[in-house]
Amino acid sequence: TQLLEQSPQFLSIQEGENLTVYCNSSSVFSSLQWYRQEPGEGPVLLVTVVTGGEVKKLKRLTFQFGDARKDSSLHITAAQPGDTGLYLCAGHGNYKLTFGKGTLLTVNP
């Protein structure tokens, strides 16, 4: 069974702080995706990483995929209240996404 573990489970920070959340897998996926979900809505795709060692930047968000393609991290610089939400990582393989349980981020103004 492929599992994805995310840490921390909860994170509450002040506006302007930096943060990193982690996603670790027991196995290799063909690709890994990060999503952000707001209450009552579906997850919104942020990025897909495919290649081991890959780094992608999306404005203040930086995504890294581990060399062995079993772990990933999301770093947010100068967090803003609009970054508040549930951050989910998901591994893609065998026609399905396997999700971690997410990191619930609260950015206080």
Next chain:
Amino acid sequence: KAGVTQTPRYLIKTRGQQVTLSCSPISGHRSVSWYQQTPGQGLQFLFEYFSETQRNKGNFPGRFSGRQFSNSRSEMNVSTLELGDSALYLCASSLLADYEQYFGPGTRLTVT
């Protein structure tokens, strides 16, 4: 381009009843997947359809079923509802197999 749409958005049912949820994928997307989201278990994969064929199924009882139509629209059905079936049911579509998935807003099902 319109996103994934799901109907209804909210539903309240009684134990023992059955329910059908509908999903319309992004135009041109042929793969549709269904997920159940609960606070305790997170997002769990239910099943995936591509060109009307179910290619993968998650670890859910047979009360959960689905189908896909020739226009790629999909429905899922839950029979003999239980309290534990209360959840947000999410549909996602993608262009091809093993490709990026785009989620709809979900159907919030409450079983009383």
